Amino acid sequence: MSLADVIFTALGQIRSNKLRSFFTLLGIIVSVTFLVAVLAIIQGLNAYVKENIADAMIGANSFQVRRTPLNVARFVDEEVERMGRRPLISRGDAEAVRQAFPDAEAVSLQSGWPTPSADVTWRNRTVGDVLLFGVTAPHQIVQDYRLEQGRALSDVDITQRRPVAVLGPDLAEKLFETVDPIGQEVRIRGDLFEVIGVNATKGRVLGQSFDGYVLMPLTRFEMMFGRRATTTVSIKMRTAEEVATAIARAEEAMRMARGLRPGEPNNFALETSDALVDFWKTLTQLLFAIVPAIVSIGIVVGGIVIMNIMLMSVSERTHEIGIRKALGARAKDIENQFLAEAIALAFMGGFLGVAVGWLMAAAVAAASPLPTRVTWWSVAIALSLGAGVGIIFGVYPARRAARLDPIAAMRAE
Amino acid sequence: MSDQFGSGNPLTTTGEHNMSNTAERKAVVQEPGATPDKSWVIVTRGLKREYDMGGEIVRALRGVDLAIRRNEYVAIMGPSGSGKSTLMNLVGCLDTPTAGEYWLNGMLVSTMTDDQLARVRNKEIGFVFQTFNLLPRATALHNVELPLVYAGIGSDERKRKAKQALEKVQLEHRMTHKPNELSGGQRQRVAIARALVNDPSILLADEPTGNLDSQTSTEIMKVFEDLATSGQTVIMVTHEADIAAHARRVVVLRDGIIASDDRRSAFKEQMGLV
Structure with missing residues (x-):
């Protein structure tokens, strides 16, 4: 058969x-x-x-210079402990990286993740547990934020530690509803901040809104919370292909800035969005x-x-x-x-x-x-x-x- | 019915011829181990079949010596319990004997394995059953094709041969019908076509008219008559004397041995059919 x-x-x-x-x-x-x-x-x-998520948190075509890696689950306790003794990321580090990258689209320094949250009050209205970020002006570019209203944070806002804030659209909506938020003053942990801008929505990720936040000058943020261990430098390149070679350059710049000798391990971490993935x-x-x-x-x-x-x-x-x-x-x-x-x-x-x-x-x-x-x-x-x-x-x-x-x-x- | 027997086959009408046949038969069955010559299609020597029925040995066949020449038309008769079904299963290679030899077409079948027997059934034997045994869900054509499927013949060749076989039994117009769309006589003719499709050495019919009315039985017996006349070896197992009387030779079994083996005329006399 x-x-x-x-x-x-x-x-x-x-x-x-x-x-x-x-x-x-x-x-x-x-x-x-x-x-x-x-x-x-x-x-x-x-x-x-x-x-x-990864691109939203780190930024598209971007990578970060951080104190510790994103995914510490990969390391044994001893290594994690050793990382705990690393120096914080300083303004000097950020400046060294910025100078090494004249070709980058933007280099920013921000307070990083996880970040503190606080109640935000306008007149008699309060929105609880809003995420607070201290950022430098280029952060707006690194995160691909578009403005809906007003203006973004400027370098002057940073250097002068101005009490100004750019709000996420959800927060602005909840606080002000139909009122024009620009020029209004909101209270955060006792301090008054002038609203200078509202970003456009980034939409929801898995039903979770990423639009309820306050961006304030990093300098102002550090007056309230001090220098945080999560402080991060973000470098945004023009294309995704440039990221791989840029990481090596950033490493070099950081080692020079930190004065590390050959053979000495890095006392900082470099991460792309791949790390989150x-x-x-x-x-x-x-x-x-x-x-x-x-x-x-x-x-x-x-x-x-x-x-x-x-x-x-x-x-x-x-x-x-x-x-x-x-x-x-x-x-x-x-x-x-x-x-x-x-x-x-x-x-x-x-x-x-x-x-x-x-x-x-x-x-x-x-x-x-x-x-x-x-x-x-x-x-x-x-x-x-x-x-x-x-x-x-x-x-x-x-x-x-x-x-x-x-x-x-x-x-x- | 009797006038049907009027014109006989020249092979069996002369007494002399039969006498010599009988002598040759006796000679061929008494040479254990010897390969019979090609003119003998079936030779059994001391064929025995015993069944173990829960510790009790039943002797269904107690030593059958049977020799059948090519082109013969033989009926095997006997009352129920005589061993004729057992003999038919052995002759049909569906079963193997407990003792004795069975030569089919020059091959010693009695010592073959199951797979070899399957091959022999496929090539040498065409079965026609009382209950037709057609596959109910297959068309007449596919039923006729079935032996060729197991012979490993390709689809086109198979269809051609199956059509030819159906033409032989005048059923070419019912080819695409399933068994339940055919009359009893038509079903049995499909079964005959299936039995013939592989050009078997023997056509083995087991009570082929047992499920048919007398009119249809006559038609089917005519088909067998024509096949026998055209040279097909036909062995028919039956318990009906008038059906057996169509054959040129009648072997009667009783209690597991051959009780008589006669020309038709002698059988008819014995049965009072003339």
Whole structure:
């Protein structure tokens, strides 16, 4: 019996029992759908973190000179302790970096993350726990903030430690509603600040607004909170390609500014948005390990269902098996026929699961800001799991069919 | 019915010929281990089949010596329990004997493995069953194709041969119909076409008219008659004397051994059919 005939016979059998075949496959379809869709969503989250969160926090085409790395989870306690003794990032460091980068789009110094929060009050209205950032003028460029109203912080605001503030749009909306915020005075921790500008919205990230903040001159900020350990220099290049070589130059400039001898380790850290993505990925790695494990359980259960249905099918078709054997089918022919049926079923389940998972991923991508991505390897895993289950759980029923005695089988009805 | 038997086959009408046949048969079955010459399509020597029915040994066949020449039309008769079904299963290579030899077409079948037997069934034997045994969900054409599928013949060649076989039984117009869309007689003719499609050495029919009315039975017996006349070896297992009487030779089994092996005329006399 040729392979084509084996496959044709198997497909014919599946087709003639459409509804039963479908229910047989449900377990595998659901498992594979889950696998493909969840992995696509995780991939989408990763991409989203890269494109939205990481770039939003660090700035597109940007990198940072920091005291400690973003993702300290990668280091052992001893190293973290040693990092704690590093000098803070100073204005001198920022100036050294700025001079090394005449070609940068902007170099800023800011209070960094995490940052203090405080109540902001205007007349009798108060908005609680607003994030406060101390920044230099180029921060507006590094973060790609666009102004909606008023003006941005200027160098003079910084040098003169003026009590002025640029507000995030959410905060401005909550405090002033229809009143023009420009020129109004708000109270933050007892001090009055004049509102000079309101930034345009950056939208929401995973339902979390990033638009409720106060930007004030770094000098003014440090009068209130002192020099913070999180103080960071941000360097924004014109293109993403320039970032890699720029990092090396920044390292050199920092080592010179700090007077480090060759062989002495850096007492500062350099980070791109990749570091945030890495941090996120260490979180999602666990999901990548767990999801296939959960799915395997589902698929094994699906496989057992297939085995049951195949055993039922063998006993239902005993008479047919007898006829086929009488007409010259060898044990192997019968075994192949049933095995092919089980594999074709399981493979179809995998295929349908991939299709449904793909659709679900597409639906999530359409309905949410997550750019879900179905990866080729999740499809490969799904299809090979499907076929593998067909082989493993198809062998036993197929062997049973193959071993039937033709005379006894033909007597069965 | 009797006028159907009026014109006989020249092979079996002369007594002399039959006498020599009988002698040759005796000779060929008494040479254990010797390969029979090509004119013998079936030779069994001391064929025994015993079943173990929960500790009790049932002797279904107790030593059957049977020799059938190519082109013969033989009926195997006997009451139920006589061992005729067992003999038919052995002759059809669906079962293997407990003892004795079975030579089919010069091959010692009695020592073959299951897979070898499957190959022999596929190539040498065309089965026609009482209950037709067609695949219910397959068309007439596909049913006829089935032995060719297991012979490993390609799709085009298969279809061509299956169509030819259906033409032989005048069913080419019902090719695309499924068994439940066919009458009993048509179903049995599909089964005959399927049995013939591989050009088997023997056509083995087990109560082929058992599920048919007398009108249709006559038609089907006519098909067998024509096949036998055209040179096809036909072996028919039946318990009905008037069906057996169509054959040129009737072997009667009783209690697992051959009770009589006669020309048709002698059998008919014995059964009071003339």
